[in-house]
Amino acid sequence: MRYDTIVVGGGPAGATTALTLAKAGARVLLVERRRLPRYKACGGCLSRRVERLLPFDPSKLIEERITGLTFTWRGRDSVEATFSEPVALMIWRNTFDQALCDRAVDAGAELQDGQAIRGVRASANHVEVDLEGRTVTADFLVGADGVHSVVARDLFPDRTPPGLVALDAEVPLTSAGEAYLKGRVILDVGHTPGGYGWAFPKGGVASVGVAVDRRSAKRVQSCLTAFLSSSGFSDRGATRTTGALIPIHSHGTRSLHRGRALLVGDAARLVDPFLGEGIYYAIQSGQHAAQTIVTDGGRNGDLSSYQAAVSRTIIPELEAAGRLSRTAHRAPWLWFQVLKRRRTVIDLYRKVLMGEASYRWFEDMVWAGTPRPIVMLFSLWAGRGALSDRGQRSGSW
Ligand SMILES: Cc1cc2nc3c(=O)[nH]c(=O)nc-3n(C[C@H](O)[C@H](O)[C@H](O)COP(=O)(O)OP(=O)(O)OC[C@H]3O[C@@H](n4cnc5c(N)ncnc54)[C@H](O)[C@@H]3O)c2cc1C
Structure with missing residues (x-):
């Protein structure tokens, strides 16, 4: 059978992609290497804003x-x-990820767990996936196979090692x-x-x-x-x-789209460098990927608008989180003094966790009132993008 899309990986990114595609009526194969429910090393902390993206009420899963x-x-x-x-909810990843995969199956996706993808190939009009001794073909491929992504290894060779x-x-x-x-x-x-x-x-x-x-x-x-x-x-x-x-995001935008293939979640290195939060961005990128395939994939096979969507909504947040992390994690004593002396910073961060404000806004607020020469020194130290970005986005949410 030929599928519209093969999604590799049954974590939050893959399950969300498969769910969104299946809801739109696509024939989707969701392949997961391990038998579900599976263990995943993770703190299991969901910032409250994740709730807004979830396709179900997570109450029963909250520890x-x-x-x-x-x-x-x-x-x-x-x-x-x-x-x-x-401001945050604690879950176990085995039950949380299983619940997301169950929703994808309920929506019509075909789940094959306990099956590992060995390699992938892409041509101008289809993709091929080696799946435990057989080859499966589809119009599109989504690599949601985490930090050691086979899809990234085979189709996106310019990857750098995780941070x-x-x-x-x-x-x-x-x-x-x-x-x-x-x-x-x-x-x-x-x-x-x-x-x-x-x-x-x-x-x-x-x-x-x-x-x-x-x-x-x-x-x-x-x-x-x-x-x-x-x-x-x-x-x-x-x-x-x-x-x-x-796989925390590192400075700059790299290719997450190549021909008929997209990378989402950890495979795309979309983890916040400040807090290590990845589930939110896995779900968000999975939704973007599915929407792109449904709208642009069906029209002309061109998936480049996915890259644009991630660059617009996710990358600026991860860049701001990266600049903050370079202060907090490389000069931890200084960061701790900031928290001690300006406790309002914690309340400002609450707004980010709740989804009421962006990391870019938070970054500006952390430095608000600090003499400009000091801000400039820190901006230079934290990354070259910091100074140019700050001018463009003052007051942004
Ligand atoms: C120690 C630790 C603590 C963390 N704590 C938090 C936290 O508290 N909150 C938070 O938001 N984020 C946390 N993260 C980050 C978070 O776990 C990830 O960002 C998130 O799991 C990304 O989801 P994903 O779907 O992209 O990838 P994953 O959840 O890794 O899912 C990828 C799936 O692909 C499958 N797979 C891999 N290879 C293949 C293959 N060849 N064929 C088929 N299937 C394959 C894997 O078995 C896996 O199920 C933490 C990460 C670590 C390592």
């Missing part, structure tokens, strides 16, 4: 509603903020730990070169992890141990510790 943020310096010195309504190396541990909580983390997440800087640490509660278990830049990869285990012990957790009881790469 914890987050109303408190605690920022720590090396697990000790802390700045806390508490909000009147949740952060992470180690995530599932730590059972004592009753005191559970009470402390109830509705609260901890975000730590100071132990983790070029990155951060997190503790995200899910009932009696916390996802506690660290992410460091690639140059510090060999130290990731000692960074996790240091964060765990300084924050009062113990890694002895960790039920699962998983290493993973986080």
Whole structure:
């Protein structure tokens, strides 16, 4: 059978793409390497704005509603903020991703899980996918196969290696730990070169992890141990510790579209460098990809408007998050002083999590009131785009 579109990968990006295409009446094959539900190394933290993109009510999947943020310096010195309504939701990825794939199947997509794509080829009028000893063809291909994407490897050879190396541990909580983390997440800087640490509660278990830049990869285990012990957790009881790469967006826009193929989510490296949030952008890029295929694919086979949509809606946000991360993660002590002295910064960030304001707005507000020469120095240090962008977008949301 020939499909309209083959979507590779059953994570949030692929499931959303397949769901949106199937809803529009397309014949979609969704291929997932692992049997579902599958484990995925992830903190499972959804900023509240994700809810707006979801095709279903996630209430039954929510393990914890987050109303408190605690920022720590090396697990000790802390700045806390508490909000009147949740700013983030905690989920387990196995059930969350399964729910999204179920919606895609309900809408008419064909799901083949436990099947790995081995290689892909694209020609002027179709794509071919090698799937466990057979070849499947389609008009279009969407690579939603995550950080080690086979679609990116075969069709987008100009890829650079992912930016952060992470180690995530599932730590059972004592009753005191559970009470402390109830509705609260901890975000730590100071132990983790070029990155951060997190503790995200899910009932009696916390996802506690660290992410460091690639140059510090060999130290990731000692960074996790240091964060765990300084924050009062113990890694002895960790039920699962998983290493993973986080494909944060790096400066500049690269090609996410080639002929009849598109990349979405982690395969496209659409992870926010400031917080490591990727689920939001996986879903958003999946929706853009499907809309492009439905509208432009059917008309003339030209999918280049996908690149334009991502460049317009997602890349400017990730660029702003990247500039902020270069301050927060490369000069963590300075960033922590900003949080300590200007607690309003945390409330401003709440607006980003809620989807009420953009990262670009947040970036401008963080620097508001800071003498211009200092802003200029930081802008230069944080990336060449910073200065030119700032002029164009002052006051933007
Ligand atoms: C330690 C860690 C913590 C994180 N914490 C958070 C967080 O708290 N909040 C947040 O928003 N983001 C977080 N992220 C980022 C988030 O996990 C990703 O951005 C998100 O999963 C991207 O979704 P995706 O669908 O693009 O890719 P994935 O979720 O990785 O899905 C890709 C799928 O493709 C499948 N696949 C791979 N190769 C093949 C193949 N050859 N054939 C068929 N199928 C294939 C995989 O099995 C997988 O199911 C974290 C990441 C890490 C590593």
